[in-house]
Amino acid sequence: MAATHHMLIHFPLAFWALATLMILYGAVMTGRLAELSRATLLPVLLLSLLGALAGIVSGFLIWPMEANLSSPLARNHILMAFWSLGVFTMLTVLVWRGGEAAFDGARRWALVILALIGGLFFATAGTLGGHLLGSSTAFSLLIELLGWEVYTTFYSPLWVVAIMVLIGLALGALGIMNRRRAG
Numbered sequence: 001m002a003a004t005h006h007m008l009i010h011f012p013l014a015f016w017a018l019a020t021l022m023i024l025y026g027a028v029m030t031g032r033l034a035e036l037s038r039a040t041l042l043p044v045l046l047l048s049l050l051g052a053l054a055g056i057v058s059g060f061l062i063w064p065m066e067a068n069l070s071s072p073l074a075r076n077h078i079l080m081a082f083w084s085l086g087v088f089t090m091l092t093v094l095v096w097r098g099g100e101a102a103f104d105g106a107r108r109w110a111l112v113i114l115a116l117i118g119g120l121f122f123a124t125a126g127t128l129g130g131h132l133l134g135s136s137t138a139f140s141l142l143i144e145l146l147g148w149e150v151y152t153t154f155y156s157p158l159w160v161v162a163i164m165v166l167i168g169l170a171l172g173a174l175g176i177m178n179r180r181r182a183g
């Protein structure tokens with residue numbers, strides 16, 4: 001199953017990279033190519049999610065679960081795979097619901113910020129996959145410079161999680177208030 005995983009993970013990584021570029025280009029550029037980037041983003045995002053599901057399922061079939069859970073490196077790899085899936089699922093929902101208006105005005109910056117965060121996460125997931133195989137890259141050095149030693153389990157302190165939940169609730173409340181004001 002390892003060989004299948006190595007082959008399948010090219011799909012989410014390639015579609016996520018393409019979607020990130022399309023969002024950045026569509027948000028800041030004008031002209032035919034920018035229009036095409038915005039108009040064709042949804043199918044690319046949908047394909048990326050299908051690819052991610054295939055990558056994740058095949059990933060879980062490589063090693064027994066005990067091995068995955070007892071290796072900090074594998075745990076970090078799984079964590080980053082699911083964070084990437086979460087961010088790109090959010091982007092897909094926003095682009096789906098927003099339709100042509102998803103890039104209107106300041107809305108585009110929500111897509112840009114999510115795409116940049118997602119880009120960082122999927123690059124880290126792929127880099128950690130390389131570590132699992134024993135082939136690290138220069139990107140690992142960057143992660144190390146940022147203070148994360150990838151051979152130990154990554155965790156967010158509880159206060160960071162609490163702040164994230166509060167920010168999420170505040171943004172949700174802001175969205176509901178804005179919708180009521182507009183409606």
Ligand code: HEM
Nearest residue numbers: 002006009012052055056059060062068081126129130132
């Ligand atoms: C979209 C999600 C994922 C991506 C993008 C991804 C990416 C990668 C990459 C790039 C590699 C190195 C392969 C190579 O260099 O040819 C790898 C290896 C690996 N991945 Fe994933 N992965 C994902 C999800 C998962 C999940 C959920 C698991 C669950 C345990 C997993 C387990 C593994 C293992 C065990 C290896 C090492 C395989 C070996 O030793 O041959 N992956 N992954």
